[in-house]
Amino acid sequence: MVFVLVLGMGGMPAGAAERPVRILALGDSLTAGYGLAHRDAFVPRLQAALAARGDAITILDGGVSGDTSADALARLDWALGDQPDAVIVELGGNDGLRGLDPARMERNLTAILDRLAQAHLPVLLSGMYAPPNMGTAYAGAFRAVFDRLSRRPGILWDPFFLDGVATHPDLVQADHIHPDPAGVAVIVRRLVPVVERLAQQARAGRALSGGPG
Template sequence: MRIPFARLRTDGAARRLFNAVLLALCAVAALPASAQAGPIRILALGDSLTAGFGLDPADGFVPQLQAALRGQGFDVTVLNGGVSGDTSAGGLDRLDWALADKPDLVLVELGANDMLRGVDPASTRANLDKILARLGQEKLPTLLAGMRAAPNLGPDYAKAFDPIFPDLAKAHGVALYPFFLDGVAMVAALNQADGMHPNPAGVKLIVERITPAVVDLIRLSGLDRAG
């Protein structure tokens, strides 16, 4: 129903209604696009641990994390940005492509293949630094998942590799999950036959342990759409 402007000047109730509607429309327009409609889009940028190597689709990290978050009432879609065999350099190279999916939040899980291949930790640090810098430019809330060097690589390698993740998380002001494979690494019952990739039970434990960190970041970032 159209309300003539001349009438608004004399009809106090109509004027108040008009002003209330106008303010509400302005408030909605001022919200970020992610807050107006649709699920929270979480990009899991990683390697085979994210991609779900050797697992049925429903058993991988991405679908299990999505199910866990939805089970807590969050309207989320977790995007699988995992590529088996990928290094931090590979993750950096495809970052633009991954961000084309317009995520609201990013989980970075890279570095395991760098470590397994004995890549110079300085190179891994530089690549992850660039990834986090770009995500910062995009103002994307980020959770960095840490990795630890295998014992057979020796103490010198571990001394250079392990601090990469806490150092960069602090430098870029992003959330840190200290060790992606916490509770799963080197536990035969939780890994596939290769001893490196978690089986469905191993992924379940990873998801149980990392989900609170993801939930915290969702809430701290103002993306909370729990029902």
């Protein structure tokens, strides 16, 4: 099962808060925190930011460094074993770095989103760009995949996971790809309001299904 990171709710007595919304962060090294101390990685930093705002949200760490969209699809059912209420999908970076066929990436991501829709799980899809050295034709085809997927009904859309980070040398590690701790802080600050909207969708889904919390 994926690693579960839970922070306390500021001393609230047991039963005082609703059951936390469980959100799976399904991704690659950007989610997993490659090159960072665990406390500085995306999932712990996002969890801490949400807890500081009093949000009853638990983030499930489903990031695996090196994963392509195909790898994530292959392990999706396993990742869903912890029964999340919603999912953040952050994938595609390794497809781009390896120059994999954007059409195949689109099939993989579509299959992931279809599976999540079948499970009635709200989704936040975070987009990606291909590395500039892959050429304009590849970059255009790559980005078009995310543009199409972003228009799926019900999808919450974050256009670029590394927005505000990728072009700032002081916010990335020496590999010029992965965010450093300051870069992760920028990403988390931007995504917290969107993740809160995702949690609201999950709670609305619970209410419609008659589930707890």
